[in-house]
Amino acid sequence: MFDLKTLTVSAWIGLFFTSIFLFAAIFAPWIAPYGKAQIVGGVWEPMSAQFWLGTDNLGRDLLSRMIYGARTTVFIAAAATALSFSLGAILGFTAAVVGGWFDTLLSRFVDLLMSIPTLIFGLVVLSVLPSTILTLILVMGFLDSTRVYRLSRAVAADINVMDFVEAAKLRGEGTRWIIFREILPNALSPLVSELGLRFIYAVLFLSALSFLGLGVQPPEADWGGMVKENKEGIVFGIPAALIPAAAIAALAISVNLVADWVLNRTSSLKGGRG
Amino acid sequence: MQILKLIAQRVALGIMLLFAVSVLIFAGTEILPGDVAASILGQSATPQALENLRRELGLNEPAITRYFTWLGGVLTGDLGTALSNRMDIATSIWPRLKNTLFLAFWAAVVSVPLALILGMLAVRYRNGWIDKTISGFALASTSLPEFFIGYVLIFFFAVKLNWFPSFSTVHDAMPFLDRMKAIALPATALTLVVLAHMMRMTRAAILNVMQSAYIETAELKGLSQLDIIRRHAFPNAIAPIVNVIMLNLAFLVVGVVVIEVIFVYPGMGQYLVDHVTKRDVPVVQAVGLIFAAVYITLNMIADIAAIVSNPRLRHPR
């Protein structure tokens, strides 16, 4: 399905950086030069041979914290995406195929949830919930599943009315065959590309929450939280806060480039090989 | 009149949605295990303090009663009292709402025409370098977190070049020009946040119209490009473009939350975030409801614009 020969330059760039971030996230304790909470120098020391990215507001090595931060950011975002995807896709597919009151009820509820901006509703809920990583994952995953639900339902509903699905129904095939053998293979490409976009959204959403002080709590830190820790330095001309911010941007752009390629690659095919 | 009926239906739906949203927001602050009082006062609270707070919040009443008391207050302009500083919420919100709208207004004044012009340019020179640059820029900026844009602006234009203040402090007695100078950076940041999205949607909307068969008909009548766009593309592009604008204004109102925190701008967003941190539930409910109301209203206007500009509905058979 994904032929490496068709990789465009931008897709290569995207894949390269995505892999670097993933590598950092997975092997953080082995590659980070210092511990994540270890104070190793003065406050906001500039970049040097000893501290490649300088030190942060408490004198911790910024590079090490960035590497550990990658782990937190990627892990929470991935978990939230996994939750939103399984929840949204399963409900969306079922609603499209089953129809009836199940579909109507669920779709109206999703309409309602989506009529409130996600960030605002997230803030409302977080104002009473305990600040733990699990809460974050659940809130983010649940709120974002509405979008996945809409997409999966729309894609599945489009396919469900096509003649080949009708032919399968006339043949007497059961609901399982129709969902998994007729609809799912044809719905995969838009969903895979959406997976990338949802992950980006989760990264940005998490970073925004942490930046606002409502996400990951100290001493743990994700990239958004690191921006918050170091933001006071900006007015003194110390760019430490820009580094985690730029890392978030780089991660989001890389994943976007890959998702873009997946979408172009697969939507140009009407099916079959490729 | 079919069209009036449709508009009335859409407005009714909007109002219904608002009520449903108020339920949702109220319920959203009720979902936690334990109760609001415990979460406000934390683990170490004495039972006596908890009991006092519960009574004050009316937590001893059933949730439904509390909801209707709250809703009745909201409808009469009484948003309740903040837990953290005992101030009337409505009087605290009012100046902040004005500030937020002031910022959002100027960001919209810049971003909307800019996005429309750039979107049209992208269509005019489709697949050329302008188009590619614009869509590359769009891709990048949908991936940039607001605080990246915000702090880069502060770092260069406030700290390094010293053109603008790094904190956007405003107060009531401020002269207009000083005020404009104070919001220059946050308004720019907001513009950058919504610009790409709006541009991409404008481009798609116009392209959709330009690829219609009636544009070909106009071309085969020997009309000039300008006439084709003015007479044939524009009347059909209004609805989708109004739609794009409204959706992005809605987007802008939300984007304001993070931007206000970055620039320490005394608006609704900062007010909300502060009180979420303090777990000041009445304030969060009130501000959340106002944000949701603005968002729903803008979406409703977009839908009504689409209804009004549809010739099939304006001139029924």
Add this chain to the structure above:
Amino acid sequence: MATPTPSNSDNLLEIRNLKIEATSYPPGEPPRDITIVHGVSLSLKRGRVLGLIGESGAGKSTIGLSSMAYGRGGVRITGGEVLLNGRDILKSGRGGIRKIRGREVCYVAQSAAAAFNPAHKLMDQVVEAALQHGVVNRAEAEGRAKALFQKLSLPDPENIGNRYPHQVSGGQLQRVMTAMALCSEPDLIVFDEPTTALDVTTQIDVLAAIKDAIRDTGVAALYITHDLAVVAQIADEIMVLRHGELVEWGETQQIINEPKQDYTRDLVAVHQIDHSEKTATSAPLLSVKNVTAAYAGGVVQVLKNVSVDIHPGQTLAVVGESGSGKSTLARAITGLLPPMEGSIEFEGRTLAKRLSDRKREDLRELQMIYQMADVAMNPRQTVADIIGRPLEFYFGMRGKERDARVAELLDKIEMGKGFADRYPAELSGGQKQRVCIARALAAKPKLIICDEVTSALDPLVANGILRLLLDLQAEEDVAYLFITHDLATVKSIADSIAVMYRGEVVRYGPKSKVLTPPFDDYTDLLLSSVPQMEVGWLEKAISGRRMASAGN
């Protein structure tokens, strides 16, 4: 009449060595240029009508639009000359071309519904070109338009211009578009399949209106269509195109009556399949008894008290226009739309109304083939999977046994084993439909419902499918319920016919009886509306009609 000569000074339009290219973007490969038209030349005298005919991909629309120096969808005119009134319009620059379009050459599109701007009144759009080129002032232009509306027999010619496109029917819109083309009194009009999207009884009115208008105004025309019988009614000369090359060009009489090239002969003879009618048996295979069906919970009745029989090994053709309920009948029989009243008997037993209540054996014996073969197959399955699934599902065949049977079925539909591993996207339109036929046959059915199975195909390909279906019927003794709007197809395949109109069967019986007078009014209209491969048929048909078509 003189044969057309390649070069002549009183030619209105002269195209020399026209070469047209486009860039194709095959997935996963670098884009490459393909040639759509390979050096075609033609000429047209003032006031004459030239028919351009060919299958899809013949380049006929592309050639037609080149007379306006227009390339649709990234198509480029890369070589040759297009002389209009003696000058090469390809060299006249943007401004020059604009002066010609809408003034000297006008265009009538296939779908007027899409070609009109939904935001403006019809009148504003009809007079726009005439005003743009300063031919006349607004009042005169509107006067002209109203006269043209009258000539094209549009209802209420004084006021129809005040309507919006969506307020007017498809057949009327097509005539308004013709008026729009005529309004600036051009020298040439390009008609691009103007009646293809219309129902057959509407088509004949529009065709007659266009023909009268051309005759009375003396305008020259390029008439593009895939239907030779249609173009025979309207053109003075016909040019047959294939794969962007000229096949044959001559006077209409000669092309229809004495075609010189084999390809032209095939096109002329396309509907002539000899099929002798089989007589009805005493025990019908399927009996539809007094079936009434409705959508939206009984609100919209689409089938009213319909009764028909299908006999084993025979074909019942159900004929009707769009909205006649013929496809709904198929949905009722298959159980997709359970009938409100009436029953359906199959081999003497009553079928359950709902699909979900039917036995697997019932489903197996009743198969279906669709109009659009490319959406009737899962694009992610290979031909072997598609044909093999019914074998697994109904007969539990697996592995070698299944593969052998798939190969056998591929052989039956005249496709080789090599196709087993292909995906639907890698097949041509005709091949796709054949695979769908094989999938239906795999179930060893007693009845196959064929829903407009040839409508989306080019005439010659459709002909091949019809012949295949007849051969298979002889071999497998399978019955067909053949749903179509095309009466010519009916004649070549049916044993009995049911004519449907607005949800009711208005005429039903053996083919010979249904097609023999005396007719009821609707059948008469329908039969008389089918274009015949015969010059002068249109006038005879119009004068002999008893009932106005639905389009009026």
